[in-house]
Amino acid sequence: MNWSINEHQYNKNRTELNGNKFLIGNGYMGYRGTLDEHGKEHLVSCVMSGLYDKVGNSWREPINAPNGLYTKLYCDGEWISVVSAEPHKHQQSLDLKHALHQRETIFKTNHGNQIQIQSERFFSLDHVHLICMKYSFKANQDCQIVIETGIDGDVWDINGPHFKQITNGTNGDLLYVQALTQELGYQLTVSEAAEIPFGKQQIVSSEHSIIRRITVDAKSGKPYVFHKYVSVFSSNDPVKDCGQEAFVSSLEALKKGYPALFQAHQQLWEQRWQQSDIEIIGDPEAQLALRYSIYHLLVIAPTHSDQVSIPARGLSGQVYKGAVFWDTEMFMLPFFMYTNPEIARNLVKYRCHTLGGARLKAQEYGYRGAFYAWESQDTGEDACTLFNITDVFTGRPMRTYFRDKQVHISADVTYGIWQYYLLTGDESILLEGGAEVILECARFFYSYAYFNKDKARYEILDVTGPDEYHERVNNNIFTSRMVKYTLEVALDVLKILKQKYKKEYNRLVDKLHYQPDLAKIVEMNEQLYIPQPHPTSLVIEQFDGYDKLEDVSLKDIKSRVIHPNEYWGGGNGIATGTKIIKQADTIAMLNMFKDQYSHEVKKANWEYYEPRTEHGSSLSPCLYSLVAADIGNADWGYKYFMKTATIDLTGESKQYVGDLYIGGTHPAANGGAWMSAILGFAGVNANEKAITIKPKLPTRWKAIGFNLCWRDQKFHIKISKSVIEIRASKDNTFTSLFIINGKPIECIAAQEKKLIY
């Protein structure tokens, strides 16, 4: 079985893409897949999760820590690197099973010597502040080798520099770089312990950096190996003295040594895969792509804190401001809920933690309740600007309505909390802020809605749905249905609290002065207008007036493009006046509420919207895949599944919108690939009562095997073309209900079921 991603030659033009492709991380930090000798111009970046900084009027963005892996090699004075010369042989690899990055490169020097460099690195999952590196070299002629390795504080930033008062120095045998963030004055310390059993060492420090210079007379054919233990702490961490913590961490790592540290890391990763892996029989390409997608979700998943979540570009850089979008709830959370509920809980708690920011945003726009940030950072205040994109034709900032009109975000947040609660049964989430968030989101929508007296209905006006090419529309099907969902959930939450947690119910209703809103929310829930399928075509109009837009083909609209990076939406975009949509919108709604629409309606809408969707967002294809599977056409969905699952392997995605770089990894697509496979092709659909399974495997898949967590229970499920096998884990505590193609099946601890379907 293939657990490895490789590139077998070095290609300068792929440095940026490989930075994403070979990303490693542990949820606390992410590290781009650059090589040891790369610098800021190659977008080396050690991104800190949840630590943001703002300089002047530029966007707030996450901080890149000083690079403790900085390493350069000189042979007889000649810099040996992929930057300065074409390597003779090169391989870069990623071991998905253990989140281990490796490279091996052979260079020929100007003097005919041959130098082999090998290195590997991992970001410890056992101790998330720790980065470990092993580096070795070998020359085939005697020569003088100089190694420079240390901490480089001159980091790549989009809107930096983010550090002030940068100091560096040594502490015993340790090197360190220490700095304060510009905006909030957080202290950040990076320390490095090294185990270098050869050569003479000199310490060289400059303004931002401190390095060791090791000089060794290398013998022909002899391998020289050293290890580094880099620790990163900030004063945003729950520690007393982050400098001290970093020192202790590096020293302890040095004491334990690389093999032991890797072993601890490896064990945890193997446990993770036991929970998360999917086996696909009959389709090795899909197998690798899906595993790779899961890998990407796991390297960025926060295990260390419930006050951070996963940004839209994961931990692959500062793109999209390191901000958390609806992507997390709608595309990543399902994977975590079904496989790693403790991580899912962290993601959900982050929204409770950021309720204050959402309240401020609602107030800013004259509403009540919680209007969540479209681009959420540490406090939940909205990092999204009103002028997000630059017009390529005029170079001017372009007004977009992501921040103020994409109100569905508050419904998406509600959806995340509620789904987490339903699938895990974890009522504590409601008591620890979840209920409050949901009630505030419902209240926000009440204050946002208008009543159309002439038509005796509430309407949700002036919104931007997922299809961002059509801004400020009325009665967008996705948004309106999600608003109704929020109202329904708010009423359910209140019922649950009232029944089971009367005291908490009273406390919350009092605290929020919610009593007067109760009847309003009941009324709005009954009278909210939801666009309905057309009586004959069954198509649901995406928003008021969509039907009147120009019906142009994707091919034709592409022929109108003048500038390759021009934005298709906004006031004057080429899609704005047409039926071409950026991404699934009606289809997204039909996926979420699949039980409430007939097969015919879902099919009619899939067929109508599919040729009109540009998939300008990486969130789009997986939804078409999901609904294709739902309507029994798995093979229609397969190409969308593969597009989604391979996005970070191929690097084929939009890299620019206007002059804005939007490259990086695509965790929402990674999550979407998992959704396509499990919720789509395997046909899993759980609620609080049962796990429904209605498989529709693509033709080329012989079988799929995976694990599921559901309400404190764990199952291994294997689905072939005609058989479903369910193996309940031994620690099951109660009887679980499956519904297999409509038939109820009960399953208790340690039981195995085999069913022909």
Next chain:
Amino acid sequence: MNWSINEHQYNKNRTELNGNKFLIGNGYMGYRGTLDEHGKEHLVSCVMSGLYDKVGNSWREPINAPNGLYTKLYCDGEWISVVSAEPHKHQQSLDLKHALHQRETIFKTNHGNQIQIQSERFFSLDHVHLICMKYSFKANQDCQIVIETGIDGDVWDINGPHFKQITNGTNGDLLYVQALTQELGYQLTVSEAAEIPFGKQQIVSSEHSIIRRITVDAKSGKPYVFHKYVSVFSSNDPVKDCGQEAFVSSLEALKKGYPALFQAHQQLWEQRWQQSDIEIIGDPEAQLALRYSIYHLLVIAPTHSDQVSIPARGLSGQVYKGAVFWDTEMFMLPFFMYTNPEIARNLVKYRCHTLGGARLKAQEYGYRGAFYAWESQDTGEDACTLFNITDVFTGRPMRTYFRDKQVHISADVTYGIWQYYLLTGDESILLEGGAEVILECARFFYSYAYFNKDKARYEILDVTGPDEYHERVNNNIFTSRMVKYTLEVALDVLKILKQKYKKEYNRLVDKLHYQPDLAKIVEMNEQLYIPQPHPTSLVIEQFDGYDKLEDVSLKDIKSRVIHPNEYWGGGNGIATGTKIIKQADTIAMLNMFKDQYSHEVKKANWEYYEPRTEHGSSLSPCLYSLVAADIGNADWGYKYFMKTATIDLTGESKQYVGDLYIGGTHPAANGGAWMSAILGFAGVNANEKAITIKPKLPTRWKAIGFNLCWRDQKFHIKISKSVIEIRASKDNTFTSLFIINGKPIECIAAQEKKLIY
């Protein structure tokens, strides 16, 4: 006293501008101020009022009739014209008093001869189908002169050609060109009788044209004079056979002869001026500009039909589709109501006539009642397209929201009807469709409005106010206040009908099924949200969120302009995200409801918005002038008055938006100049009960004298710095009430009052 406009030399580059400047017409037709020898490339145009045509997918636009004034002169084979040679001397003149166009040009031929050409033309006010021309020439050496004169059917069109089945021929001594319009197949006939007492005549016809070729051996120094009588009829006129009518008309004119025809025309014009003129003592420049403005209103005023109105560019061409905008009600109607109420009635009736189109538009957008066309032509269906402007940067059509969001048009129509009724006392207008229009406009607004339950108020959302640079805004002060006005008027109309015309009331309420809407309109009128002055600054926010826009100076925003014709509004315009507004919006509202706001509020808003107004519309400056006068700062307003009054004299106005030519005359500014002088500086403000006068003359004006019609009475009023003289006409039938600076003064027939104020 100066009644004449002149240019003393010929400038090729001013051909287009002079076409506007020297416009003549009679309300049935307009004729651009081009010269006899000009052709379609010089925008020669004889625009027909109310006769439209559409070719293919192009805009519908008014029709240019075949040019019956076409005349060329050759001397010994050499074409003598401003087109082919620089004239030796040239003068073009317009006699404002009689709407008479004259030219006199002296040419030197290649052979050293000197040719003088004189011509004059008028569009008969006595018989609006008739165009008369006198043409004379003189050579100072013997030579052969050839005159070509006839009817040229190869006319200038923006979106033509508008004719099919063009035929031409002779009928006895008459020439004619006859054609059908492409879209609706209206027949149009142009016939020409000529009185040419010299030379040999030949008839030459080509595909579109028919001309007489006159050859004469001209004697040195001898003047040769001829006359032409051109008649234009269409099957849209209330005649049986428009061809026959044209022939009869030309023959009768020939019989009467030029002097008699001119005399009849002249008399009517002198009567008009008796009603319409304004005398300004102490400011000859303002005097001429104001008279010129009034001239422009009079040449385009429809006297012949109550089914046409005045287009935004008058009868100066096909610009703006020859469509009628809010300009008519808000900027032109006041002049006519106060001076020519019978013409005002025609303008108002036009809106009754086009109610059907307004109903269709409301239905198209899912509303009830009457949503009047933003650009109204013959049927009242909206000629405005959704993509009105071309983006200069991409060459693509740009989506604007004039058509679907400038809903204030239905309130403006209501305002016109109601003001006409109040100032004339003509109740018949209500019975002949006016009441129905008003009720349907109120109903439209009810169906358009939304109720904000959270704030317990109706709101008017998603509109574009007069300031078109900010589209799709909520709670625009101008729009919302005008909507409320419409509701108030609808309730007043119902009260009047119920009291005085019970039968008509019942018939109308039944016909419209209006009973269920009555209570709704009462409620909405009580609960409609109207933005209020800020408690401390007293500024009224133009719309929700205006306060948060970038506050940039006009100078700064101009420095951002990249392309001279770029559109400042729309999705990405340079004004869109700023506080810079295209034209008076809040100030327009304060002018209309001046009695309802304090001096302090008006002053605060004038001072706030004035530096933020671009005056990108010619409708804007007069409103600043009006409110400046109202707050007692006539001299602040004077520059805006002069800007407005001279717009068609100087030609200094935007000629292009995107690549769209918007040149032409500016009747709304012409009307605005009158409003500034009479309603502003003279301080006239009449309602159904009294005429209030609160003069605030600009410093340089010693006195102003003018006539006023009010409820079947006529007055001459003269206002100097401290004295107001009122002379009531002899045919007054009842006692009129004046309120002079707050004091009531009664005035009866033939009475003269002299008051110190």
